[in-house]
Amino acid sequence: MNTNRETWSSKFGFIMSSAGAAIGLGAIWKFPYVAGTSGGGAFLLLFILFTVLIGLPMLISEFIIGRGAQSEAVSAYKKLAPNSLWTMTGPLGVIGCFLLLSFYAVVGGWVLIYTIMAIGGRVIEPNASYPELFGSITGSPLITLLGLAVFLLINMIVISVGIKNGIEKASKYMMPILFLLFLILVVRALTLEGALEGVRFFLQPDFTKITAESVLYALGQSFFALAVGFSCMVTYSSYLEKKVSIPSSASTVVVMNILVSLLAGLAIFPVVFAFGLEPAEGPGLLFMVLPAVFSQMPLGELFLAIFLLLFLFATLTSSFSLLEIIVSAFTDNKRSTRKRTAWLSGVVVFFAGIPAALSFSKLQNFHVFGKTIFDATDFLVSNIMLPLGCLLIALFISIKMNKQLVEAEFGIGHSLSPNLFKVWRFLMKWVVPLTIVIVFLSTLGII
Helix, strand or coil, X not given: CCCCCCCCCCHHHHHHHHHHHHCXXXXXXXXXXXXXXXXXXXXXXXXXXHHHHHHHXXXXXXXXXHHHHCCCHHHHHHHHCCCCHXXXXXXXXXXXXXXXXXXHHHHHHHHHXXXXXXXXXXXXXXXXXXXXXXXXXXXXXXXXXXXXXXXXXXXXXXXXXXHHHHHHHHHXXXXXXXXXXXXXXXXXHHCCCCHHHHHHHHHCECHHHCCXXXXXXXXXXXXXXXXXXXXXXXXXXXXXXXXXXXXXXXHHHHXXXXXXXXHHHHHHHHXXXXXXXXXXXXXXXXXXXXHHHHCCCCCHHHHHHHHHHHHHHHHHHHHHHHHHHHHHHXXXXXXXXXXXXXXXXXXXXXXXXXXXXXXXXXXXXXXXXXXXXXXXXXXXHHHHHHHHHHHHHHHHHHHXXXXXXXXXXXXXXXXXXXXXXXXXXXXXXXXXXXXXXXXXXXXXXXX
16 A cells, blocks of 8 residues: 555544445435335335445445555546546546535535524524524525535545544544434433334334335435445545455445434434324425424423534534545645645635525525526436446446456455355446446436
């Protein structure tokens, strides 16, 4: 490994950082409302199945590419497939992360603002209208831009100090705290009267509620929830020492991600059912429904603040990976230029995020293909660029990357059966690409 490049200080640090990259909006915000609209327990089973059979092989693939090349995303494909069109996979990932961060940081700013307000006791108030509160925050250019700026500022500070002292140190503290806060919330939720109905909805499968759309949602969620497709994990694994087992590390990240999704459901659905609300509340669940629910329980403001704080931690650890892939593309982790590049990249992302931030105020009437700038960017990134990135990575590792190098990286650090490699390779060569194509065609409305 290039001794001039930083590496993770330990396997634990790498796993916490990778789990932090994966656990964010997908696991805590998107999963509960998608599960609520797609059959509860039946959707959960499909999500776990697809995460293990599709998401895990994809995660292993990105880890193999990154450590095999020992380079960040852009350089990795150039090193492994020089003078070929495959080298465009890296820049596609960087552009995708840039666009994703430009609106992801807007949501991160909302979470930051709500967290500060909740800690100060300014969210739950007598006769409060939570939809109006959400509208007043997202509809204020000053507030949304301030939230965007501060959220990105935190990212710039962490990324600028490097892998060990920045991302790894932050993730080592934030991820265990996230799990602890989740456990506190789950215990509180399960002690509410009527909570069992919510648990039953979330954990007891009812396959009569499963539709073709639910299956496709579960497929899409298995990609979205693991941060695969934009080569973020290629960059993260390029800092990984050779002695660490890739399959076991990836499996740990997947288990942690599934566990967080379970905890999110157990923290939200018992509360929703205990107070007689519908589980299919959609994306407004976090900002408009949960404050109303927490307001009806003892110490509700405290528990709302805890929920928002853990959500802020998860959102930040995910955004670290998005900014890191941008910064590393221009520095290849050279310490001499990292700090300057991190600050410059953050400023550029801020200006790129202004249109998305103003999509709910000054630019709410400006539409692209019938969507606000925020929604149009989200659709482009999530429904087109992400599946395309996943497909390119799946094809690259199956038909282009040197098979001996792939097998060597897969086998380092463990004594697993050779059949496991064959199973993984079969999934990546046939099952994963076919699945990605189905999801892609579905999101475009072709099937």
